[in-house]
Amino acid sequence: MxxxxxxxxxxxxxxxxxxxxxxxxxxxxxxxxxxxxxxxxxxxxxxxxxxxxxxxxxxxxxxxxxxxxxxxxxxxxxxxxxxxxxxxxxxxxxxxxxxxxxxxxxxxxxxxxxxxxxxxxxxxxxxxxxxxxxxxxxxxxxxxxxxxxxxxxxxxxxxxxxxxxxxxxxxxxxxxxxxxxxQSIDTVSKVHVDLPQKFILFVGNRTIYKNFNFFIEAVAPLLKTDPDLFVVAAGGNGFEKDEADLLQKLGIAAQVIQQNFEDNELASYYGQAQCFVFPSEYEGFGIPVLEAMACGCPVVLAHHSSFPEVAGEAGVYFELHNADDLKDKVAQLLSDPALRADFSQKGLQRAAQFSxxxxxxxxxxxxxxxxxxxx
Known part of the structure; x- marks a missing residue:
């Protein structure tokens, strides 16, 4: 052929x-x-x-x-x-x-x-x-x-x-x-990236249906009660004025970091994060979900669109547009190392089913x- x-x-x-x-x-x-x-x-x-x-x-x-x-x-x-x-x-x-x-x-x-x-x-x-x-x-x-x-x-x-x-x-x-x-992420050849000790990860474009502002508003109470907790926005370039204004308004600007990355650095972001949150309103598939799971990073995402097909039982699901539910699901992972380890292992097994x-x-x-x- x-x-x-x-x-x-x-x-x-x-x-x-x-x-x-x-x-x-x-x-x-x-x-x-x-x-x-x-x-x-x-x-x-x-x-x-x-x-x-x-x-x-x-x-x-x-x-x-x-x-x-x-x-x-x-x-x-x-x-x-x-x-x-x-x-x-x-x-x-x-x-x-x-x-x-x-x-x-x-x-x-x-x-x-x-x-x-x-x-x-x-x-x-x-x-x-x-x-x-x-x-x-x-x-x-x-x-x-x-x-x-x-x-x-x-x-x-x-x-x-x-x-x-x-x-x-x-x-x-x-x-x-x-x-x-x-997914194509290199989980073996990890490089050192300067990152906080404890952070929630967001990856990629933050505009429109990617729901970044919704995500930030949902997890802001967690950051305000724990000064050692950060959000790392990987990729997507620097914050726009409306994003910076929102961070200031919520009082968490010092705990939300934006960093662009090279492809060979992405596995380090996933590997060091407490969890990866993918709050998008809609995706045809969602390759970052597989990337995170392949790195053993627990994934928090809405139970809609294609996400249940991709993450299966390895995903921690919240109700779409429900900020309290998202906050609670992230809080559960942050407070329970055994739960994180469980979903990390589930994610590795799930990601291995795709090639x-x-x-x-x-x-x-x-x-x-x-x-x-x-x-």
């Missing part, structure tokens, strides 16, 4: 869950002997660089690092346009078996002919929470079109599949394949189904 892998996600993301998923699956499929073409002339993507993929194709571009930033951005934009051009040319040649779309731009429909294509559905966040994406004029319509046109749809959770079928009941449920994701090998095998089965349907 030969796959043609669409480069659009690599045009969009320097790093992130979507390109992490496609890159890890690409690596595993290559080990299985699957032939893959990805017409990417240039991509400043950390996951591709991590695995050394397609580097020779843009080696000349990378020599331009000495140029001013605005010049490099202009050059990169030009080469990303060429990525699409090369993909269209590959589509026209028709010398592949299955086209794999990495995101929702339907540009390829004019060139694909009768070849099958497989779409990965990561979530229905734009459809369910349009108030958070008022500047995005395309994703909902594009996604709907591709869900209808796709030969097969890989959903990253049963919850994402259910949401899609509920919002678009005209879709054929039989063309959905649920394939869980995994990129399993993900790639599930994707390959979906690609084979797509090919058989068009035969």
């Amino acid at each position: 030969k796959l043609l892998l669409d480069p659009q996600a690599y045009n969009m993301q320097r790093f992130g869950g979507i390109t992490r998923y496609h890159t890890e699956v690409l690596v595993e499929l290559s080990k299985m002997g699957v032939s893959i073409e990805c017409p990417v002339l240039f991509a400043d993507n950390l996951h591709l660089k991590e695995h050394g993929l397609f580097q020779s194709q843009w080696s000349d571009v990378m020599r331009w690092r000495w140029l001013p930033k605005f010049v490099r951005k202009k050059i990169a934009k030009k080469f990303r346009r060429k990525n699409f051009k090369r993909t269209k040319e590959a589509l026209k040649r028709q010398d592949y078996d299955v086209f794999v779309s990495t995101y929702y731009d339907p540009y390829f429909l004019d060139y694909i002919g009768d070849k099958p294509f497989v779409l990965t559905l990561h979530d229905m966040i734009h459809d369910l929470f349009p108030q958070y994406f008022t500047r995005d004029k395309n994703t909902v319509a594009w996604k709907k079109l591709l869900l209808e046109k796709a030969t097969r749809v890989i959903a990253v959770s049963e919850n994402s599949k259910r949401d899609a079928l509920r919002i678009y009941p005209q879709l054929d449920p039989d063309k959905f394949d649920v394939v869980y994701l995994s 990129w090998q399993k993900t790639a095998a599930g994707c390959l089965e979906s690609y084979r189904k797509a090919l058989a349907q068009k035969a």
Whole structure:
């Protein structure tokens, strides 16, 4: 089987869950002997660089690092346009078996002919929470079109599949394949990170549906009663004014620390935390949940969306939007070392059930189904 892998996600993301998923699956499929073409002339993507993929194709571009930033951005934009051009040319040649779309731009429909294509559905966040994406004029319509046109749809959770079928009941449920994701954290080669002795961990983007302010307001009473307790917000860049103002208002600014991190440092954050809180309103899957569990860090998260599928009995669940319940669940973990150890062990066992090998095998089965349907 030969796959043609669409480069659009690599045009969009320097790093992130979507390109992490496609890159890890690409690596595993290559080990299985699957032939893959990805017409990417240039991509400043950390996951591709991590695995050394397609580097020779843009080696000349990378020599331009000495140029001013605005010049490099202009050059990169030009080469990303060429990525699409090369993909269209590959589509026209028709010398592949299955086209794999990495995101929702339907540009390829004019060139694909009768070849099958497989779409990965990561979530229905734009459809369910349009108030958070008022500047995005395309994703909902594009996604709907591709869900209808796709030969097969890989959903990253049963919850994402259910949401899609509920919002678009005209879709054929039989063309959905649920394939869980995994995580790539290095739990062995931990590096030293300067962190408080006792802290609650929050990781990543803090905006909109990630519910950071709700989380802070919920745990503020715990910080105020224990001056040795901190919150560490890892990643997401420095606090915005409204976040800083909230911390001042709550009287906990000195106990809430924001630190960006390198990939090889993240395991140390999880490994040293008392617990990891993931208060997001909605996730298609939630890779950080697996990351934390793989590091033996107890996970506190809402019992909704895809979270019960990912964490299973290894999660400490609170009622969504119930700040008192979140505070109580975190307090229980903080006050009971035996309980923390129990959920740490449960998390390790749960995380071991997921792997990129399993993900790639599930994707390959979906690609084979797509090919058989068009035969």
